[in-house]
Amino acid sequence: xxxxxxxxxxxxxxxxxxxxxxxxxxxxxxxxxxxxxxxxxxxxxxxxxxxxxxxxxxxxxxxxxxxxxxxxxxxxxxxxxxxxxxxxxxxxxxxxxxxxxxxxxxxxxxxxxxxxxxxxxxxxxxxxxxxxxxxxxxxxxxxxxxxxxxxxxxxxxxxxxxxxxxxxxxxxxxxxxxxxxxxxxxxxxxxxxxxxxxxxxxxxxxxxxxxxxxxxxxxxxxxxxxxxxxxxxxxxxxxxxxxxxxxxxxxxxxxxxxxxxxxxxxxxxxxxxxxxxxxxxxxxxxxxxxxxxxxxxxxxxxxxxxxxxxxxxxxxxxxxxxxxxxxxxxxxxxxxxxxxxxxxxxxxxxxxxxxxxxxxxxxxxxxxxxxxxxxxxxxxxxxxxxxxxxxxxxxxxxxxxxxxxxxxxxxxxxxxxxxxxxxxxxxxxxxxxxxxxxxxxxxxxxxxxxxxxxxxxxxxxxxxxxxxxxxxxxxxxxxxxxxxxxxxxxxxxxxxxxxxxxxxxxxxxxxxxxxxxxxxxxxxxxxxxxxxxxxxxxxxxxxxxxxxxxxxxxxxxxxxxxxxxxxxxxxxx
Amino acid sequence: xxxxxxxxxxxxxxxxxxxxxxxxxxxxxxxxxxxxxxxxxxxxxxxxxxxxxxxxxxxxxxxxxxxxxxxxxxxxxxxxxxxxxxxxxxxxxxxxxxxxxxxxxxxxxxxxxxxxxxxxxxxxxxxxxxxxxxxxxxxxxxxxxxxxxxxxxxxxxxxxxxxxxxxxxxxxxxxxxxxxxxxxxxxxxxxxxxxxxxxxxxxxxxxxxxxxxxxxxxxxxxxxxxxxxxxxxxxx
Numbered sequence: 001x002x003x004x005x006x007x008x009x010x011x012x013x014x015x016x017x018x019x020x021x022x023x024x025x026x027x028x029x030x031x032x033x034x035x036x037x038x039x040x041x042x043x044x045x046x047x048x049x050x051x052x053x054x055x056x057x058x059x060x061x062x063x064x065x066x067x068x069x070x071x072x073x074x075x076x077x078x079x080x081x082x083x084x085x086x087x088x089x090x091x092x093x094x095x096x097x098x099x100x101x102x103x104x105x106x107x108x109x110x111x112x113x114x115x116x117x118x119x120x121x122x123x124x125x126x127x128x129x130x131x132x133x134x135x136x137x138x139x140x141x142x143x144x145x146x147x148x149x150x151x152x153x154x155x156x157x158x159x160x161x162x163x164x165x166x167x168x169x170x171x172x173x174x175x176x177x178x179x180x181x182x183x184x185x186x187x188x189x190x191x192x193x194x195x196x197x198x199x200x201x202x203x204x205x206x207x208x209x210x211x212x213x214x215x216x217x218x219x220x221x222x223x224x225x226x227x228x229x230x231x232x233x234x235x236x237x238x239x240x241x242x243x244x245x246x247x248x249x250x251x252x253x254x255x256x257x258x259x260x261x262x263x264x265x266x267x268x269x270x271x272x273x274x275x276x277x278x279x280x281x282x283x284x285x286x287x288x289x290x291x292x293x294x295x296x297x298x299x300x301x302x303x304x305x306x307x308x309x310x311x312x313x314x315x316x317x318x319x320x321x322x323x324x325x326x327x328x329x330x331x332x333x334x335x336x337x338x339x340x341x342x343x344x345x346x347x348x349x350x351x352x353x354x355x356x357x358x359x360x361x362x363x364x365x366x367x368x369x370x371x372x373x374x375x376x377x378x379x380x381x382x383x384x385x386x387x388x389x390x391x392x393x394x395x396x397x398x399x400x401x402x403x404x405x406x407x408x409x410x411x412x413x414x415x416x417x418x419x420x421x422x423x424x425x426x427x428x429x430x431x432x433x434x435x436x437x438x439x440x441x442x443x444x445x446x447x448x449x450x451x452x453x454x455x456x457x458x459x460x461x462x463x464x465x466x467x468x469x470x471x472x473x474x475x476x477x478x479x480x481x482x483x484x485x486x487x488x489x490x491x492x493x494x495x496x497x498x499x500x501x502x503x504x505x506x507x508x509x510x511x512x513x514x515x516x517x518x519x520x521x522x523x524x525x526x527x528x529x530x531x532x533x534x535x536x537x538x539x540x541x542x543x544x545x546x547x548x549x550x551x552x553x554x555x556x557x558x559x560x561x562x563x564x565x566x567x568x569x570x571x572x573x
Numbered sequence: 574x575x576x577x578x579x580x581x582x583x584x585x586x587x588x589x590x591x592x593x594x595x596x597x598x599x600x601x602x603x604x605x606x607x608x609x610x611x612x613x614x615x616x617x618x619x620x621x622x623x624x625x626x627x628x629x630x631x632x633x634x635x636x637x638x639x640x641x642x643x644x645x646x647x648x649x650x651x652x653x654x655x656x657x658x659x660x661x662x663x664x665x666x667x668x669x670x671x672x673x674x675x676x677x678x679x680x681x682x683x684x685x686x687x688x689x690x691x692x693x694x695x696x697x698x699x700x701x702x703x704x705x706x707x708x709x710x711x712x713x714x715x716x717x718x719x720x721x722x723x724x725x726x727x728x729x730x731x732x733x734x735x736x737x738x739x740x741x742x743x744x745x746x747x748x749x750x751x752x753x754x755x756x757x758x759x760x761x762x763x764x765x766x767x768x769x770x771x772x773x774x775x776x777x778x779x780x781x782x783x784x785x786x787x788x789x790x791x792x793x794x795x796x797x798x799x800x801x802x803x804x805x806x807x808x809x
Contacts, residue, residue, distance in 0.1 A: 036635075039628075039633040043721075092703075096703040097696070101750075104706055104708045105708070106708065107705070108706050109702075109703060133718065140718050143692075143722075144693075148693055210628040210633060211626055211629065321719075325789070330604070330630075493585075493587055493673070500620075
């Protein structure tokens with residue numbers, strides 16, 4: 001079928017929904033999502049949303065901006081960080097007005113807690129900046145924005161998967177979409193498309209990410225010739241449940257939890273003497289991996305303990321009930337009396353589709369791509385630089401989702417719904433036909449498992465030239481194997497087997513951009529740690545990586561970092 | 574690794590006249606989730622099997638199904654608790670959840686009931702900062718905001734299973750979230766809306782919803798508090 005809407009938003013997490021709310025009063029907007037909106041991965045965010053409200057202790061947006069820049073190891077674009085830190089305050093009040101059930105202070109204000117890398121007075125001490133609703137902050141914001149979208153009658157197409165961007169002469173004219181229920185390929189003719197498709201943690205074996213996080217929008221933008229920015233920067237959250245990777249929020253440490261090695265020692269005191277366990281995630285993850293490598297994991301194994309036992313049963317129940325239930329359900333651990341075994345888990349992609357501060361997608365010449373916008377984890381503004389601070393993703397989603405919505409409304413004046421290419425969707429039809437008719441080959445899961453192992457072995461917390469070269473070679477083999485990927489189910493309705501195979505193309509493509517970008521960057525910065533280049537090198541590498549698909553293969557280029565208020569300094573905590 | 578035996582409900586509307594059960598055996602670690610087993614079956618043995626899942630840790634609410642006769646999330650149940658038994662997996666039961674394929678059901682009617690209770694805050698005025706709410710006021714909704722709309726409660730509710738018109742426990746939990754939110758000023762209308770035989774009064778305290786809720790929400794108690802509030806409002 002052919003659908004027509006002024007604006008199509010792909011993704012129904014917080015960025016997509018917030019943008020939709022902005023556009024709905026003035027234009028015909030529809031949201032396409034591979035899952036029902038309340039299943040979106042924004043709902044898995046636990047600990048809080050960062051804004052310098054100053055409800056618990058003095059705070060200022062300048063400190064928030066500084067922390068964001070320093071947390072990002074100075075790769076953050078400071079104009080974007082300033083927008084984030086100043087607008088965060090308005091954004092959180094707005095969420096409260098929409099009905100988000102934030103936890104409260106004794107005075108009835110929004111409660112705030114400490115979080116990694118958030119400090120007062122430019123790094124002096126930890127500050128309570130994370131506005132929270134127990135440890136289910138993302139979930140209640142998602143419920144609230146979804147309800148608001150319902151109230152305003154926004155059209156949602158659930159279980160519709162993005163298959164391709166439709167371009168004409170360098171401008172985006174719509175999208176091709178696969179409907180899970182029927183197997184039909186639909187074309188959406190639009191004036192503007194906003195990608196809000198989230199991250200792609202499923203590139204790794206152990207991740208806090210949901211199964212839907214396969215980077216659909218990011219890969220399809222790349223396939224369409226749009227560059228990807230800073231793909232080497234992958235956040236490993238320090239505290240995933242050992243083995244499963246299920247997230248244990250930084251709020252656990254914000255509320256006083258500490259990490260301990262096999263000797264029972266609070267080892268973060270050595271790595272970050274000022275803020276200890278509340279150091280940024282890249283530093284804590286490296287510290288944990290160092291402890292494990294040096295034989296100080298619990299019983300010499302590959303995990304450490306997160307100790308919450310001194311927090312007290314009542315406070316755990318009040319403020320950390322979800323994570324306490326995760327520990328009980330998955331480990332049989334009572335957080336009030338026993339520690340939680342944890343190890344780093346792939347959590348967040350700092351890189352993605354390059355945008356300006358208004359969500360406009362930028363091409364390799366840094367010029368806006370007409371009709372295409374991106375917001376949320378799939379975008380790289382870049383607010384998070386080389387390492388995102390905890391609590392800065394939820395605020396990124398609502399601040400930049402709204403800004404993208406506003407920009408689209410402004411741009412609609414000169415964006416028209418015409419010149420939709422006649423050939424749109426034909427490649428997608430062919431792609432699906434090929435997969436459905438191939439009778440010999442191997443299952444997607446085997447290739448995907450091998451890719452996840454390669455990325456985990458060579459492109460994780462620690463990286464080396466040799467390892468990355470190996471990874472690249474192995475990915476080449478896996479891409480070759482993918483040419484004969486074969487599915488079991490060939491019918492039209494609810495063919496998740498087919499979608500699994502298609503999503504694997506996305507993941508393989510993105511894994512390659514990550515490894516190539518990581519190989520090129522010969523320094524250590526934020527989450528990108530090269531054992532063969534252990535120092536940050538501002539003279540040569542204070543710049544954003546761009547990787548773009550060309551006829552000659554992937555090409556890497558660079559663009560400058562925007563620096564306004566804070567000159568790069570050594571990053572210690 | 575343990576050998577796990579599964580009997581899984583299968584139905585493909587394109588091919589099957591009647592649903593049937595199919596047996597699978599899969600190796601799993603004791604600490605793994607039943608969802609991990611399902612994934613292994615689908616990825617390694619039988620790609621034709623369909624079910625929903627996403628976050629895999631009880632937050633998104635996608636993988637609700639009947640596990641050995643009880644509505645639950647496959648991502649919250651561990652292999653070790655089912656060792657040595659055959660695990661029977663069926664779709665969410667009841668007239669409200671027509672089977673689409675295998676373990677996937679049509680959730681449209683379920684989400685319609687959620688829409689029906691107007692699950693958004695209606696408050697007047699926009700203060701410069703946040704609206705004030707005391708910790709005691711906020712505490713009233715602390716349990717119900719855990720709801721992830723997985724529909725286990727509706728699948729388990731004997732009333733919902735017999736009477737499609739009953740608004741059902743999930744919608745009542747959503748209504749509770751707004752009725753007891755001190756910031757909402759539609760309380761009276763909300764209670765009036767639920768004051769009919771298939772509304773709040775449809776609940777007759779079977780407590781099945783409370784037993785199965787994966788987020789441990791005291792669902793029945795919450796519904797009874799709504800009923801009490803309705804009665805109070807009529808007396809005054």
